[in-house]
Amino acid sequence: MEMNFESILLPGIDAKRPLVIAGPCSAESEEQVMTTGRELAANGVKIFRAGIWKPRTKPGGFEGVGMVGLPWLQKLKAETGMYTAVEVATKAHVEAALAFGVDMLWIGARTTANPFAMQEIADALVGHENLPVLIKNPVNPDVELWVGGIERIYRAGIHKVGVIHRGFSSADKTIYRNVPNWHIAIELRRRFPNLPIICDPSHIGGRRDLIQPLSQQAMDLGFDGLIIESHCNPDAAWSDAKQQVTPSALKEILANLVIRDTVKTTEDLTDLRHQIDEIDDKILEILAKRMRISGEVAQYKKENSMSVLQAGRYDEILTKRSEQGASMGMSPEFIKEVFEAIHAESVRKQMEIINQ
Ligand code: PEP
Ligand code: MN
Numbered sequence: 001m002e003m004n005f006e007s008i009l010l011p012g013i014d015a016k017r018p019l020v021i022a023g024p025c026s027a028e029s030e031e032q033v034m035t036t037g038r039e040l041a042a043n044g045v046k047i048f049r050a051g052i053w054k055p056r057t058k059p060g061g062f063e064g065v066g067m068v069g070l071p072w073l074q075k076l077k078a079e080t081g082m083y084t085a086v087e088v089a090t091k092a093h094v095e096a097a098l099a100f101g102v103d104m105l106w107i108g109a110r111t112t113a114n115p116f117a118m119q120e121i122a123d124a125l126v127g128h129e130n131l132p133v134l135i136k137n138p139v140n141p142d143v144e145l146w147v148g149g150i151e152r153i154y155r156a157g158i159h160k161v162g163v164i165h166r167g168f169s170s171a172d173k174t175i176y177r178n179v180p181n182w183h184i185a186i187e188l189r190r191r192f193p194n195l196p197i198i199c200d201p202s203h204i205g206g207r208r209d210l211i212q213p214l215s216q217q218a219m220d221l222g223f224d225g226l227i228i229e230s231h232c233n234p235d236a237a238w239s240d241a242k243q244q245v246t247p248s249a250l251k252e253i254l255a256n257l258v259i260r261d262t263v264k265t266t267e268d269l270t271d272l273r274h275q276i277d278e279i280d281d282k283i284l285e286i287l288a289k290r291m292r293i294s295g296e297v298a299q300y301k302k303e304n305s306m307s308v309l310q311a312g313r314y315d316e317i318l319t320k321r322s323e324q325g326a327s328m329g330m331s332p333e334f335i336k337e338v339f340e341a342i343h344a345e346s347v348r349k350q351m352e353i354i355n356q
Helices: 030-042 066-080 091-099 115-125 143-155 182-191 201-205 208-220 247-256 267-303 311-327 332-354
Strands: 019-023 047-049 083-088 104-107 133-136 161-165 197-199 225-229
Touching (some): 019 030, 019 247, 030 047, 030 247, 083 091, 091 115, 115 143, 133 143, 143 161, 182 197, 201 208, 208 225, 208 247, 225 247, 311 332
Parallel strands (some): 019 047, 019 225, 047 083, 133 161, 161 197, 197 225
């Protein structure tokens, strides 16, 4: 579906990267909202985020203060001039947020993963075409589900759409709370070059010390903005305490970012890109040759009634090649992934031949 996105920038917010949205994971009390918000405003933050309704993995946790928190945001806005943003997951949330003058909505990762919920929100948004809406990636690394969510909101007449990249659930233990899988956000950029991408290093990292490097990575990838959880007293936060930073720590993180905005292609770069194109041609030729030979192996296996998968051989290839790759200065994980992909395709092709 063809989508022509409009700018999500609200009046008075300049287009300079990064667009910054900051505030606590959850609104907890009027005092916490006002104290955090005042400090953020003094540090130049123009959009205040706070969760009012919190989707929790298990019942019994802090599920957000609910409606009582909305007047706090209104008060902060009146006093500081900051715009406000909250997460919505139902029609009732949308209606309540709009009734209290919330300026921007975002849709959480668990909600984007649910098409019924997305459609309910989209229907509730009809008639509010001036409202910017940010759509977080679904919890699972499924770019189509993310695009589907974007389309539902767009079809409701909301064209001021942006996305938030907050990482993905994974069964593997990693340093991240949610693995970044940057290539999924990059794929979205490839398909929709005008769709603003905001990175959420707080939910990707899950840890204070990862906010800076993740924010820098997002900027280096050309993302448009950052949504960062900030709390006046992070250790005492009622949700996501480990990943929240004080407004002054946030100020420092932002001041340390290096923003590289040059897109001009220099002569040197043209030459280097040429070399890369030639190497890619060679990689393709060699891969095709490998697949042809693998086909001949399949023919041999068929004639000699051998099984396609020779586990010992597979193990040998993976181990040997990852070690070799490491000795050549590449990451063994990367080489393992490459060879796993080549091997999977090779096995698929051999099965085809053997079953012919
Ligand atoms: C949040 O922004 O506080 C939140 C609940 O995030 P996510 O939907 O990314 O888990
Ligand atoms: Mn949070």
